[in-house]
Amino acid sequence: MALEQDGATIRLTGHCPVEEAEPLLDALRAAPDATVDLTGAAWLHTAVLQVLMVAAPALRGRPDGLVPAACLAGLPIAEAG
């Protein structure tokens, strides 16, 4: 399972396929103030990136690569901790 929720933090790890988009969206709808932790995420599917762009949660860490960076550029960065 690539999606874990730990209190106000939603953690995406490893390879996040299109199937993760819906649970992520549900999680973010339920907890709009949640922080999304991407430090362990290797690759996010376009659908997952889209959900992040829509919900615009605070992010911790960014996956490598120009494409995720370009998608998530406008999202706030969560304070460390």
Next chain:
Amino acid sequence: MTNALLAQFIPEARELLERAGSGMLALEKSQSAEALDEIFRAVHTLKGTSGLFDIAPLTHLVHAAEDLLVEVRDGKLALEPEIVDGLLDSLDLVGHWIDVLETREVLPGDAEDAMAGRVAALRGWLQAGGPAAAASTAESQPAPDWLGALPEAERQAAYAAGPPLVAWSYEPDESCFFRGDDPAHLVAQAPGLLGLRVLPQASVPPLETCDPVLSWLRFEVLCAAPVEAVTEHLRYVSDQVQLSPITPGDLIVLEGPEDAAEVFGDFGTRARALVAAGARAELKAAASALLGIIGPATRQAAALRWIAALAATAAADALLRLVCAIDGAPPGAAPTVPPVTAAAAPVAAPVSTGAEAPLRQRAEAILAAQAEMLAVPVEAAQSAGRLESVRTVVRRCLRYLAPTRAEALNAALARSGDAAALVAALRQAENPAPAAATAPVPKAAQKPAAPAAPLPSAPAAEASESGAGAGPARMLRVDQAKVDTLMNFAAELVVAKNGLAYLAGRVEQVSGSRQLGREIKEQYAVIDRIAQSLQVGVMAIRMMPVSQVFQRFPRLVRDTTRKLGKEVELVIQGEDTEADKNVLESLADPLIHMVRNALDHGIETPAERVAAGKPARGTLRLSARQENDNVIIEVADDGKGIDPEVVRDKALRVGLITPEQAAQMAPEEFVNLVFAPGFSTKEQVSDLSGRGVGMDVVRNAVRKAGGDVWLASRLGQGSCVTVQLPLTMAVTRIVTVEARGQQYGVAMDTVAETVRVPRGQIHRIKQRETFVLRDAVIPLVRLADSLGLGAAPGEPPEEEAVMVARIGRERVGIVVDGFRERMEVIVRPLDGLLAGLVGFSGTALLGDGRVLLVLNLPDLI
């Protein structure tokens, strides 16, 4: 099958393969783009759907085939027969895998290896024929107008990377996730990816309503790679991509408000000198220094950053153009944006010099704004600076104005310090073009929406494609068993309604009421009509055009003739003729056998044909037509025909016929001996036909389906095999006959006629009774004897009822005790303990509930 999705995939895959295969043959015949598109679509769909299952080798193979087709479609690869062979073989392999999938739900173990070999072959052609004409797509296109929106740093990196550069925008269609696409991944894997921008196609959907499985992103990407490489990378989404090769110069897009500070003029002068002197380091230093003191958002600042970045590497003219963009001095050939006032919105793309009229309007608008500004009263200290800045703006606008207007303004400018004169000169032109002041500015302000402009083309193309793919007819896939059940009920209704006829008779007998009997008969007529319509309707569901069987022949003929080194033109006629599905299925194998025979034994090699005075290319004609309740299918060739002498000798040699029989036989009868078991005219067993089984197999199969087959041939001119099959096997028309008080059914189509023969006309020849019917001697068989029913009690009747039946090509008279009614019944084969019973083809239920045995005459005689 447990996997419902897979169960759905399999027939679909077969259909797609069929379509691709027939398209391939059509394509080989005539290079039509339509056929190619058809194949491409089929293969592409197959690849897409196969991705849903764990069948990677299949997907890879189809993928490779698709790549090859892309090359063919782009005209980079000629469709050689070898390539068609390769593609067809690959499709066959896929078809084989589909068969295995159907039974075992996994691919065979050797699939991976088989795939690797095939893919290597396909890719081999791809590379061999590939790069030759690859440049054809790289036509010069204007650079996309969204280039300026990419981060400047990325553009500078791209400039440094130098050509080849490609800018492309990609709008994945809404449902792309369902096809397993991951657009971000595709973009991330693009060759030479330098920079990109991701934005919504329309607007970001709101969190509450957004659907996570619909795509709404647009990617604008810059790649340092040859356009061919990028095209290749994006081949599966080519309809969603706009791709344009660009030059590094296209990347220098300067945006931001104009800064008219005097300092830029100074910089311009100095920079030109430095460029001329080749002092790049100083130029860079000067640019950096100036950047330190001005705001970062202006056009000038952007140009300075470019100069700073490129000073070390770029060509002198590129730098000079940038310098011109800074100080506004007339450039030679400027890729710069026209200087717009500080108030105007940023302008996106470099504007070509061809667009004079809008520029003039815009310049006039700027001048009007300047005049307005000058008219506002200010303190004297500021007014000097303001006047100076207006003068700079006016000066820069001059070259975009009408010549006379420019002269007037120039004169006003010459009197420096005279603000009033300048205002007057500016106001002059306000009148002729008052509207110009407002119109163009909003246009410029719309810029952020501009990238959406090329949008409509992609969805439109998508829609038309899916429209064509859906096909004109609305189809329903139904399990054949359901239709068969329906058919059985319909047939039983037909039989059950026969009961009403009995009932009417009984009412008359028992109650003596003719009136009631007649009413029942009227009702019977109504039900009869409805039942007939129902039966016809259900039968129509099961009816299939013979093209279902015929469509495999183009391929078969092509492969076979290539193997045999013959040239054959296949002509198919009457493929719309319809017949019952079961009948057609029973016909498929015999037909293949006959076609192979015709190709192998019938049609000669081109050399032989030419020697015989015939065209080198032989013709094989497959035709179908409907005759009464039968389908007639003919396989005719214009080959060498069958020599009756050869057949006769062979038949005598293997003991099929006796010399006495041979003496009585006509030539066409000899020819038909090829259907006899164990007969093969060609001594040598070839790979294709004559594998120990001969035409007798064909005849058995056809007879089993209730039909017949015969052959006509003319030596040197060709042969024609005719197959006759009943339209449907479900309902059989029978006539009932009586023997020793028992009723039996006989299929109507075997009965030629019924006659009454006086005892005196029955003659005994040796053991056999015979009678003469219209000058022909017909042997007689007594049904009661054949069935072992024993002798009839009492005196034999004066006249015998004789049913003349056609058995094969012979006529036989069958003596029965009497004829009863005709009816339509479903003949059910004997099964269980009765299965081995000889002489009966099955049983049928009568209207009054009795069971009728239906005779199989050939068994009895």
